[in-house]
Amino acid sequence: MSTIRASVHGAPASAGPMPKAAHTGAISVRHLNFYYGSHQVLFDNTLEIPGRSVTAIIGPSGCGKSTHIRVYNRIYEMYRGQRCTGEIFLDGENILGSSVDLIELRRRIGMIFQAPAPFPMSVFDNVAYGLRLHYQLPRSELVDRVEDALKGAALWDEVEAKLHHPGTALSGGQQQRLCIARALAVEPEVLLMDEPTSAVDPVGTAKIEELVQRLKERLTVVIVTHNMQQAARISDRTAFFFEGRIVETGETTALFTNPSKKQTEAYITGRFG
């Protein structure tokens, strides 16, 4: 990641992103309620996510984990009838405010989905997608940034020779890391991951987990997972969701070894979900 930073500072101020020192990607969710039409699925979610850390979101199927993180980048707004109340602060700014620039917000908060979603274009164009969208870079810098992002996503060695092959021709795990590279290329402060390894084989999963560990040095990762071991392995903090409410949050080790709520204990010891 040092290479990415270096290239940023080498860029002309007007053309490249300038991460402000104050932007650590700390998130503070306050009293978040969410509705699908008239059906409320999140109830008064309040959650503190420190910057440059990994937070795991766990809970049984249908408890609202995906819904919760889909509010952070306001992707839910693509659909009619979905709405929320409450506040989410990113580095002190309420991102649910009406004056927020959605495009810039989504540059700052990247999202990785359960199913790898490479765009129907080459590996190179996939990674360059966001760069072309947000900046006007000279070709040589574009090439450098793409390379940096692919290295940042631990994919460079595997795709160096196939940069101009279709992104869809990669393996599932590679596709997922391609999506991570695509998100990283625009230097987000936060990366949201919704079960990013559930469609990936064990080797690919290990690579992504290792990657997440390295990513937290420069951004905030919020990862939804059904895999307790995964949450325990890679996260600093964990939030346990149940029926749309956040039942318990805390240091991952503490939450897993000594849960304070009965529901949490029941879930992590596998009695339901």
Place this chain on the structure above:
Amino acid sequence: MPFGRSKRASMGLPLSKTGVRRGDALFHGAAVAAAALVPVLMAGLFVELAYGSRLSLEKFGFGFLVSAAWNPVTGNYGAASSIYGSLVSTAMALIIAIPLSLFIALFLVELAPPRLARPVSGAIELLAAIPSIIYGMWGLFVLAPFLADHVEPALQAAFGHIPVIRALFAGPPMGIGMLPAGLILALMVLPFTTALMRDVLQLVPPVLKEAAAGMGSTTWEVFRKVMIPYGRRGLIGAGFLGLSRAIGETMAVTFVIGNSHSISASLLASGNTIASTLANEFTEASDPLYLSALIELGLVLLVMTFLFQVAGHLWLSRLGRKTGGGQ
């Protein structure tokens, strides 16, 4: 549903080995026979047309394709004006209809609230069901006078002073000719291409659109940079289907094109197409050479359609190799 847990892959149960083979062979044979029928019919059609046009083929040879002469009195026939008219009217139709259908399809799939999308979709399908003779009559009685009184004079006023382009709008505004033919064809092609493009765009996985929007794309950028590339094979296919329909359309064009065997640069001038010539003159073809020339026109249309389809397939297979993805 935009998201949720996907089902685990099915377990891949092994098929039982007995009792499959014989039924399979029967089914296989039937399928092959049915599939073989298509090329056999195609070949039969081709041979039949070639045989029917032997008189004309012998007399004019290759010259038939490049001569614009059409004189039943002297027995001199050429297909050039009909081929030209077919190509120009089809090109006009596609130039108008394809971008328009793409936008309507985008509107229906991405922008319109369901309460609006459903009736608009229905109306478009209804448009496809209207018999072409109705389009022809509407073209002759409604569109042509409107063009002659309002649109064509305006076009002449706007472009009449610009060299080269001026030639496109030369001549008296009659409301009959290449322009109304192209417009009518565009209108007739539109419902088909729109419905197909709508179906293609509906197949774009929601996660792909979300991923694109999640990168900070606007709705327009999601459409242009992700949905169109994802669906490009289907979209191109829709375009070629529109092309086949436009080039073969007969009745509506016959009503408004003017039916003269002449090639003119002006879109306001009368012309003809292969299909309209056939519709117009088959009943008049009294001598064998005249009839044979008309049948040869049919042969030319068949070959043209075939070549366009082949070109379409080549284009699609090249696309598939280059970028993958999509359908």
